[in-house]
Amino acid sequence: MSSKPANHAYLFVAPFLLCFALLFLLPLGYAAYLSLFKDQLVGGTVFVGLDNYGRALQDGRLLGGVGRVALFFLVQVPIMLLVALAVALAVDSGLLRLARLVRLGTFLPYAVPSVVATLMCGYLYGPDFGPLAQLGDRLGFDPPDLLGDGWLLVSLGNIVTWEFAGYNMIILYSALRTVPAERYEAAAIDGAGPWRVAWHIKIPALRPALLLALIFSVIGSFQLFAEPNLLQRLAPTVIDSAYTPNLYAYHLAFTSQQVNYAAAVSFLLGLVILVVSYVVLFLTSRRR
């Protein structure tokens, strides 16, 4: 009797597993295989073992890109998550007027594709008809060059914060909704005000949700592509083909036709993201 349902299990899981094997494991395996070869002008494709990986680890352009997205992660993500946390706590506190409007409005940018968000912000930052440049023109001050070398990473961070703060806010807010009411009742009996409730009950209850948001942000930062790819046209001298690791992998595979090396770079990038994610998990779970 107990073995009969088990046989049916495959009916449910097989379609997913089949697609997973063909569209997830197979590409990874094939790319791993390709990354062990090198396409040479003389002699064609030859097996080179881990040479591509050795080359990548000494590739200044790749390392520069990884350093840049790491810096981006360390600065942009805390700001974004703090904004998300503040809005989530405010909306949940019951102290806010128009809470529904704030919640919806903050989340709205998530429905905007990163391509559209970047085009929009590119025009807003730009010297041609960006409002800041126009204001500077009219009031006679020199607006900062938001697409220049000094500001570009900040401008990029602003786009990503705008796009994803609301998404993270919803993760945190919906986690807050599941905190059992008894905990608040107990706090109210103790005479705790809303700030103390937020600090002692809500934020501790948000730990798993914050962790999830943090892990998603690791992935998002390290694979940054659409935003720098589109801003490249507006700031060609600042954003080169290796500005982020993903931009570099794209350039290697499709512009300079180094497919084998691009496969190795993709792999290393995936590995970096896994390692950083696990470091984040390790650091946050140890503190408990």
Add this chain to the structure above:
Amino acid sequence: MRSRRSTTLTIGMLALLVYFLFPLFWLVVASTKSTADLFSTFGLWFAGDFSLIGNIRATFTHNGGEYARWMANTLVYAVISAAGATSLATLAGYGFAHYAFRGRGPLLGLILGTVMVPTTALAIPTYLVFSEAGLVNTPWAVILPSLVSPFGLFLMWIYARDAVPGDLLEAARIDGAGELAIFFRVVLRSLVPGSVTVLLFTLVATWNNYFLPLIMLNDPRYYPITVGLSSWSAQAVGGTGANAELLAAVVTGSLLSIVPLIAAFLLLQRYWQSGLSTGAVKE
């Protein structure tokens, strides 16, 4: 306690709200302007001439009406991918949650371990396989990779574990119902909220996808709206020369492209607000 409202907090939050709505406000204003007015009038307020209708016409007629085609492509890709990914994740999530079968633990571990594999790190490997298989530059190149959502499976696994009581399944089995009948008649109904959440998020992911279609497709006939708008904006940089008028079409096309998703989110509020927490609360 619920009746005390804080004005300071409200003002602070409204300031943040202005930050989030400001670019969208600019986009609405800008899409009512001709390319010339974009340059000559202040960006944050309307120009004397109201060009929105003309801009919409220009957007839809430019280059043989390719914008409408891109919108249709996006809709098709997003709906098929999201429906497929949701079905696969719902079935498998239930299977993993309620059946003990050989290899369940390791398989689940393997799939959940790949939740952190970034989609773009997978995109180039997928391109390499698809170019061997002759699938590059076809709609399948965009749809197939979007069918597998490890995160969707993760959400559905947790959801099925909590929302479907094991007693209910036992009772149905004692009544002699087959496993498939149990799933479709008894289980599916209680999985719907979780499934709609997965549907919404895979829908957004495919609608907004840029990297995958960019590398997979060469033929503008197959472009989704993201790649199409990006190619237009590349031609319209600076707003001068032969393509000067295109700039207004890029701006208006951007606005039109976000309307369907915003409408979907407003209509399905109930789902993304409750379902999103499933993954975050547990564990």
